[in-house]
Amino acid sequence: MHLIVTEKNIAARRIAAILAPKSPKKERVSGVDTYRYEAGSGKDKQETVVIGLSGHIVGIDFPKEYNNWQKVDAKALIDAEIITTPINRKIVTALKSLGKEAERVTIGTDYDREGELIGVEALNIIKKVNPDATFNRVRYSAITPKAIETAFANPTSVDFNLADAGHSRQVIDLVWGAALTRYISLAAGRLGKMFLSVGRVQSPTLSLIVDREKERNAFVPTPYWEIHAELENNKGESFSAQHATRRFLDKEEASTVFKKLGKKAEVREIERGTRADQPPTPFNTTGFISAANAVGLSPSNAMRIAESLYTNGYISYPRTDNTVYPDTLDLRAQIEIFKTGIFEEYANALLAKKELTPTRGKKETTDHPPIYPASLAQKSELKEDEWKVYELVVRRFFATFAEPSEWETLKIKLDVNGEEFRANGARLVVPGWRWYYPYNAPEDRLLPELKEGDLLKVAKKEMLDKETQPPGRYGQGRLINMMEELGLGTKATRHEIISKLYSRAYIHGNPVQPTNTSFAVLDTLEKYSPTITKPDMTRILEENMDRIAEGQIPEETALEESREMLKQVFSELDKNRERIVESLHAGLREDKITGTCPECGNELMVRRSKRGGRFIGCNNYPNCNFSLPLPRSGQIVVTDKFCEGHGMYHLRIINTGKRPWDLGCPQCNFIEWQKAQKEEQAQQPKKERPKSLKDIEGVGKVTAEKLEEAGISSVEDLIGADPVELSKLTKISVKKIKNWQDSCGGEAESC
Structure with a gap:
């Protein structure tokens, strides 16, 4: 049996579908999906099984005796033993089961340090149960029929040095x-x-x-002043010009110039020129992340989507340093993929060229090519963000074969009562690569038709107070x-x-x-x-x-x-x-300061109550009882945004795996919460507070006696009790006591 090991299940399914003469049979082995098929005929007939891992199936850690932070000195971890532990036991069991039967094993994980290490992890598991199995390695940069068939027709050896680099x-x-x-x-x-x-x-x-x-x-800002004028020709067309001294550092000097300006301006000099923007280089990972970030995707989200597009065969491997297309990549064939569909017009424009000469970046490596579109996708097949990334990759690929874009530039010098003003214009005359890749393109700055000696009306003038900005x-x-x-x-x-x-x-x-x-x-x-x-x-x-x-x-x-x-x-x-x-x-004390107490002027800080909740409290406690509630979970970040009305910094709440919640000013938030509570209560029938302990749901005769023995003889006593201490005295759970307090109208600790 020939066993093929890929990095993920989706890759296993796609590769099996490409290599199998007929549709492969899906089988569960130890709870893991595998794909089985037969190839060849007669004596050459061979059964093949393809299994996908889930990334690393084993991990590294310290032995358990090092886990106690209080007892084991941090320095002891430097020379501590490193052990290997299974991460996914089902897959490990499936590998052992299939590995026993395998005569030949092909490692088909992603080709980089991490992928090589994942492949070697699988190899070591199989070798333990079948030392006689032979191993080889296939390397590919796209999961397309051509790329996969070529890779499997040209297997190579496992690169243990590369895996060691990943392990280190x-x-x-x-x-x-x-x-x-x-x-x-x-x-x-x-x-x-x-x-x-x-x-x-x-x-x-x-x-x-x-x-x-x-x-x-x-940073200490430096004040400066700018002088602008809105000028108008005899056709009523207007444009803005700025004084040749772009920044006046002396206000009196700026005021003197401003007062001097008259109502007429004369065009003194016109300089026409051209400027070329060179097309961009192919995407490597860093370039792709930067471009994706510029269109609104975070680096982690962009890479997650790119990984998904790669495993589904739409783009090439997205983890690459390369910015030079290799000679082995048939670039014309890749463009021909798009002769039909939404990108047809762009593809045909490139294919009409006699020669396709792509741009070249500074980095050239041999592991993977730059990121390029591997197959044609329909917009309906992808989610909105997936399409955004896919289109970005396609358009960048096209742009690397395009001509420079050309701009017509215009520089005008004007005289306003002896003071020189300047205006600059630019117009895109040859779109070039920007037609294919329109992201973040500068806009035209159009000026009316002018000639030297023209007299213009000063329709408006203004002197702006500004200051230099921090980096x-x-x-x-x-x-x-x-x-x-x-x-x-x-x-x-x-x-x-x-x-x-x-x-x-x-x-x-x-x-x-x-x-x-x-x-x-x-x-x-x-x-x-x-x-x-x-x-x-x-x-x-x-x-x-x-x-x-x-x-x-x-x-x-x-x-x-x-x-x-x-x-x-x-x-x-x-x-x-x-x-x-x-x-x-x-330093960490500073991290808890949220503002100034409105009642006594002392610092407000994030604190914890006896009940375990969090709140904002005054440093002057017990002399000052001012407090505000906070959410029970999430890390609290004190931002630099300040609420002038309440003298407090805005807060942000961070919960792992969720979008950050901008709580804003704690006082403003609490006021809004109180308002919402009142509106909600107004819509609900009024609930009367229980008159005695026995009127509380869940408190029977025996429980009431336990509470009375602990000194709780009324509903008011219960509301004011510390639930943790009361739990110790009565053996009633803290949660149950808190629920009783809430049902009796006790104050909530969080918004």
């Missing part, structure tokens, strides 16, 4: 992440769901974001580009790192804004262990992984160097442990 990344990320996260979280006293995540790629990336925010905070925050697309430039992460992991920063409540919004928590963590690390926050360390580790993949060094050499680097980091941390604790506590 797993080990390094586990050890660095677990050890540093445990150390910093314990120092800050932030355990459980609120732990502080630290990582060798995550922390330098976060440093970029925090450093930019510090630049913005330190802008990074968008996710720009951040991905910076990570690539600095060697942080890989094409496959950069978008995941950004997603992790969001889920940990280190950043929010887009453009990306750091939270107070990220300031606290980064300031502490930069002060006492700057190695963690700089890209140099992680760049060295990335280079070592490349050397493993190329067979220059063994995996253990890179892992040992990684351990030595981490020990050096811990040496820095241990020298400054007390200062680190103080710094984190002080």
Whole structure:
């Protein structure tokens, strides 16, 4: 039997359908879908089974004895044993069952470090039950009939060096992440769901974001003034011009010029020219993510959709550094796919060319081609976001074969009572590649027909007060580009790192804004262990992984160097442990401040009640009892948006796997909630408060006696009781007591 192993079930199903002479038979093995068919005839007849994994089917971890954060020192994780554990037992069992029967095994997982490692994981499982099975490897960049048939006709060997590079990344990320996260979280006293995540790629990336925010905070705006005039010709056509001194730094000078302006302007000089925009280069992963981000898709969402389009055969493999189409790719044939359908006009325009010469980017690799459309899709077959990504890929592919776009430019110098004004115009005259790829195109700036010596009317003039702006925050697309430039992460992991920063409540919004928590963590690390926050360390580790993949060094050499680097980091941390604790506590306290108390002027902070709920409370308690309720779940982010009316910062609530909820000003939110509650109560029949304990649903004679023994003799006593303490005295569950309190009209703790 010939066993084919792919990375996912959908790939297995598609590949089986392509290779099988007839429709393959779907069979369940140990609860896992497989696809079985027979090929050949007579003595050459062979049974083939195709099985899809679910990505990694085994993972790495520390032995259980290292799991106790309080008892096991974080530094001990550096040299701890690394064990392999099954992630998907059903698939492991199915592989063993099929592996016993297999004479030949073909690894058909994605061709990159991660895919090679996943393939080797499957190979090792099969070898344990069938040491005599032979193995080969197929590599493809698109799941289309031509690509798959070519790949299986030209199998190669498994690349164990590439798999080792993938495995080394797993080990390094586990050890660095677990050890540093445990150390910093314990120092800050932030355990459980609120732990502080630290990582060798995550922390330098976060440093970029925090450093930019510090630049913005330190920025001192400089005032300046601009002078504009609206000019009109004798046909009533108007346009805007600006004084040649674009920014006046002296207000008096600007005022003097402004007062001098008359009611007529003369055209002194007209300069006509042309400008060419060169067509874009082919999409690699980073370029694709940036372009997708510019049309409204987050990096993680763009990659998720691209993965789906790839496994369904619509586009090529989306994880690639390559920006040069390989000679082996029949470009004309790829364009001919679109001779019919929605892109027919564009495809035929390209096919009419005698030669197709695509643009070339700076990066050329041999693993995968740039991202290109692999097959024709109908809009009705795809979801809205899938079509958006697919169309982006198709149009970018077409644009790489197109001519430059050409602009006609116009520069005009005018005289207004001895003061020089200027106006610039531009008009697209040859669309070129922009016809194929219209995204984010600059608009025409049209000026009326003018000639030198023309006199124009000054219809309006204005002097604008402005000030210089701080550097802008990074968008996710720009951040991905910076990570690539600095060697942080890989094409496959950069978008995941950004997603992790969001889920940990280190950043929010887009453009990306750091939270107070990220300031606290980064300031502490930069002060006492700057190695963690700089890209140099992680760049060295990335280079070592490349050397493993190329067979220059063994995996253990890179892992040992990684351990030595981490020990050096811990040496820095241990020298400054007390200062680190103080710094984190002080910084994280800032993260809880939500504004100023309207009743006494003290700080308002996020606090926890005895019942476990969260609320905003005054620091002047018990002298001041001002409080506001908060939602029970989700991480609370204090933003920099400020409610002037209530003196409080707006809050954002982050729940993993859900869209962030902008709660806004806590006071405004509470007022709205109260209003909604009153309206809801007004529509419902009024519910009377129980007169005695026995009138409460669920409280019988025996329960009432238990409550009375605990000092609860009235409904009012019950409402005012601490449910946790009462539960200890009566052995009644806390949940049941809270329900009774709520049913009696006790105050809710959250909106």
